[in-house]
Amino acid sequence: MVIEPRVRMVDGQMDFQDVVRRRRMVRNFEDRPLAREIVDRILTNGLRAPSAGFTQGWAFLVLEGREETERFWDASFSSPEARASFRWQGLFSAPLLIVSLSHKDAYLDRYAEPDKGFTDRSESHWPVPYWDVDAGFASLLMLLTAVDAELGALFFGVFKVDRFRDAFGVPDAYMPVGALAIGYPLPDDPSPSLARGRRALDAVVHRGRW
Numbered sequence: 001m002v003i004e005p006r007v008r009m010v011d012g013q014m015d016f017q018d019v020v021r022r023r024r025m026v027r028n029f030e031d032r033p034l035a036r037e038i039v040d041r042i043l044t045n046g047l048r049a050p051s052a053g054f055t056q057g058w059a060f061l062v063l064e065g066r067e068e069t070e071r072f073w074d075a076s077f078s079s080p081e082a083r084a085s086f087r088w089q090g091l092f093s094a095p096l097l098i099v100s101l102s103h104k105d106a107y108l109d110r111y112a113e114p115d116k117g118f119t120d121r122s123e124s125h126w127p128v129p130y131w132d133v134d135a136g137f138a139s140l141l142m143l144l145t146a147v148d149a150e151l152g153a154l155f156f157g158v159f160k161v162d163r164f165r166d167a168f169g170v171p172d173a174y175m176p177v178g179a180l181a182i183g184y185p186l187p188d189d190p191s192p193s194l195a196r197g198r199r200a201l202d203a204v205v206h207r208g209r210w
Contacts, residue, residue, distance in 0.1 A: 026152030152185025
């Protein structure tokens, strides 16, 4: 188990640099519910994310407690055997799951309005799908809020999209960009991908030109 350096607190809140430094993907949780005010703070901070045209075309499916989260996990695995062979069984104990969904049509509609200048809803105006980008921004803010609350969090993909839609009645217009598992962390087995190491600043930053 890694021992984190001492955390600096300002007016009862974690210093922002400590939030960033302590952020890691957690895959093992206590089976302990979260207080309503913590859940609401996480969700409210997600709404502070930037969005193109202030469209705010995201939606969040919030699943709390074993009954609701079990429906998600059942939809995420093709069989009980596949779930039983999953490496991180402690992930299933997370008391809170938040699925971030993007809504492409909201952006196409918004940018066809007079103040944005497009005359149609063509996706060709969008070299990057900002509906997904903005949902990712919101997810990161929620993840960092969980760290600030001294919780653990994991962001992961939703790969069985049709099963997910069927389980929760999600409209076709909304695409799950990813999900957050949040709860009180327990020591876990880190991902072997971490052995790759964090890339150095000079390896990724190009100042002035490439």
